[in-house]
Amino acid sequence: MSSSHFAVLGGGISGLISALRLAERGHRVTLIEGSDQLGGLGTFFQHEGRTFERFYHCMLPSDGPLLQVLESLGLTSEIYWKPSSFAYAHQRAIYPLNTPKDLLAFRPLPFLDRLRVGFTGAWGRVCSAKGLDDISTAEWLRGLSGRRAFGTFWQPMLEAKFGDSYDDVPALWFWTRFNREKGESKGEVKGYIRGGYKRITDAFRQRLTELGVTLRMQESIQQVDLDEEGRPFIQTAQVRLQADHLVLTLPWPVIRHCVGDKLRQQATVPHWNIDFQGVINHVLFLRRPLTPHYWLATPETRYPFDGVIETSTLTDEEDRGTGRHVVYLTKYLHRTDPRYLASDADLKKEWLAALQHLFPDLSPNDVEADYVFRAPFVEPIYTRGYLKKRPPEVLVPGRVSLATTVQVYPVVTSWNGSAIQVQRTLDLALP
Ligand SMILES: Cc1cc2nc3c(=O)[nH]c(=O)nc-3n(C[C@H](O)[C@H](O)[C@H](O)COP(=O)(O)OP(=O)(O)OC[C@H]3O[C@@H](n4cnc5c(N)ncnc54)[C@H](O)[C@@H]3O)c2cc1C
Structure with a gap:
């Protein structure tokens, strides 16, 4: 079996699955991640001894490729499923729509x-x-x-x-x-994993280490290019690294920014200029539930958020704490939007007041704690004819491949979509 040295750039789910599959095939793999956590948009924060996702996450029964990866990590028995429902807020009334x-x-x-x-x-x-x-x-x-x-x-x-x-x-x-x-015929269910998504990234870390993958954490990639011989290299704030083959899984706007001249010239990319939508999540730990619905859409302009996602309708108390109800208020918006740049204190105040408009009996005493998280790069702002603009899997044959959210379309942006994309990229890059 060949044993080329692969550098996987980015430690979100796309990078984790890429590294796992390459190492399983016997390649030498180095994974480079800029932050101190694996998991990308699925990373966690800690509250009172438990971990919670910064951005609400769950699985669907139709997430076959992702569930297979989790099975290969020995996690299937840790996943649990619960009925889930959707509702719509209109003029302070809540309408279930299932x-x-x-x-x-x-x-x-x-x-x-x-x-x-x-x-x-x-x-x-x-x-x-x-x-x-x-x-x-x-x-x-x-x-x-x-x-x-x-x-x-x-x-x-x-x-x-x-x-x-x-x-x-x-x-x-x-x-x-x-x-x-809406793919379920017997009513919707959604899945979560005991111990939260950290459980998944911990299992990846352990398996990758067992397979000899080198994990370089907190190394922010600044440039990616080809040297005089056409070999890829990566420049981080600390070092310059060389590899036989790169798998880029960073968000597309980051890749666009990091790609050097030589690589840009050689890569066949129909549209470099694909912009991304960002997101804000305001996480509330409440002493009472709000509704029995997982997702409550709040499309009226009076609400600064698009939806109220009550993840505690899906999760066991063991995973969130006795009597603790967990609600994510979410807003998708561009990273340059003034609302994205507002201070946490202003945002918390405004969003909580808006939530109280919808739930007038919600008092500040019901809020145990709250946190705000932002992500600048969630998914492309899709435009008509996107399939023709979508970047290819192989940027430079035998040298540089791409497995990232910008290509997941038309599959839904999700951990499952990333699992499908990584498979597609590796099949094309390493036939
Ligand atoms: C609010 C929200 C809710 C979601 N809900 C769900 C859900 O319920 N179910 C689901 O399956 N999916 C959900 N998703 C989508 C899912 O999180 C993403 O599709 C998936 O995480 C994308 O993975 P990725 O590895 O491609 O990218 P990312 O997760 O963005 O990972 C990219 C990685 O690259 C690293 N990086 C970036 N720049 C650099 C640099 N210069 N140098 C080094 N490293 C760098 C980042 O730190 C990160 O670790 C949700 C996303 C959001 C934002």
């Missing part, structure tokens, strides 16, 4: 529009995805649900996710997302 009966009772829409939204859902599950990359979600949904239902129901949810860019997001993005979320 069954056809719920939709028929959904008062924010006139009755005819409820039927059209129901039809959109049913059609979305059976229609072909062909051609959907080239038309916008807005156009597709307007056609199926009608202008009025689009404006009241779909548009605020799209705006919540993509802001002003919502109008150009391809219908294929919506189609895959919709089908992933």
